[in-house]
Amino acid sequence: MIFLKSNDELRFMDQANRLVHRALQASREAAKPGMTTAELDALAERVITDGGGQPAFKGYHGFPATLCTSINDEIVHGIPSPNVRLKEGDILSVDCGAIVHGYYGDAAITFPIGRVSSKAQRLIEVTKMCLEDAVEQVKPGAHLGDVGAAVQRRAEEAGFGVVRDFVGHGVGRALHEDPQVPNYGKPGHGLVLKPGLVIAIEPMITEGSWQVRIDRDGWTARTEDGKLAAHFEYSVAVTEQGHWVLGREE
Numbered sequence: 001m002i003f004l005k006s007n008d009e010l011r012f013m014d015q016a017n018r019l020v021h022r023a024l025q026a027s028r029e030a031a032k033p034g035m036t037t038a039e040l041d042a043l044a045e046r047v048i049t050d051g052g053g054q055p056a057f058k059g060y061h062g063f064p065a066t067l068c069t070s071i072n073d074e075i076v077h078g079i080p081s082p083n084v085r086l087k088e089g090d091i092l093s094v095d096c097g098a099i100v101h102g103y104y105g106d107a108a109i110t111f112p113i114g115r116v117s118s119k120a121q122r123l124i125e126v127t128k129m130c131l132e133d134a135v136e137q138v139k140p141g142a143h144l145g146d147v148g149a150a151v152q153r154r155a156e157e158a159g160f161g162v163v164r165d166f167v168g169h170g171v172g173r174a175l176h177e178d179p180q181v182p183n184y185g186k187p188g189h190g191l192v193l194k195p196g197l198v199i200a201i202e203p204m205i206t207e208g209s210w211q212v213r214i215d216r217d218g219w220t221a222r223t224e225d226g227k228l229a230a231h232f233e234y235s236v237a238v239t240e241q242g243h244w245v246l247g248r249e250e
């Protein structure tokens with residue numbers, strides 16, 4: 001079932017996403033070689049609770065942390081740990097959710113730790129462009145297929161893979177609502193977007209094959225071929241005029 005949001009609901013979601021973006025930015029600024037992903041997680045949790053929100057992922061189906069921290073060939077859902085230290089040359093994907101007045105925010109970024117290979121840098125840049133291209137498609141009357149196709153076109157033109165096993169989603173009073181938002185599709189196909197719909201668009205892009213495997217921890221999803229992956233995400237509202245990237249400083 002799809003829930004369209006009122007303007008008041010969108011304002012709460014904007015606040016929740018502001019906290020998420022603040023936590024992501026703080027993580028990015030703090031992340032250095034030698035730091036553990038558990039330290040980043042504690043920092044992000046503090047940013048969210050100091051801002052009056054609650055971490056959305058902690059306890060979600062038993063997930064133990066505020067952030068998902070996914071390094072190099074890990075795509076999504078990596079678990080922060082005091083035993084995982086960042087190294088020069090890693091790429092780190094950080095995904096974060098927050099709840100404000102019962103409404104969810106959900107966003108993610110990928111960034112380099114120190115100097116990284118030019119290929120890693122390009123994967124990060126292309127994945128960010130996939131998200132920006134997808135956001136440009138969001139307006140009343142557009143189709144979900146337009147959104148997925150925009151991601152797929154940008155990724156595949158660059159020679160990268162598009163993960164199929166995980167998709168974006170509606171978001172609001174729950175972290176995951178209908179509809180599913182795949183990162184592939186056909187223009188002009190799928191659900192027609194209406195004002196008040198909010199979707200989390202989250203391209204997960206791989207350097208090689210898009211095939212995925214899940215670690216024994218039951219969470220961490222990594223590329224089957226061991227090549228790099230990147231992930232960016234915004235929560236995006238459909239408005240009468242087009243779209244609103246919730247929580248983003250304009």
Ligand code: MG
Binds near residue numbers: 095096108233
């Ligand atoms: Mg997310």
Ligand code: MG
Binds near residue numbers: 106107168169200233
């Ligand atoms: Mg999401």
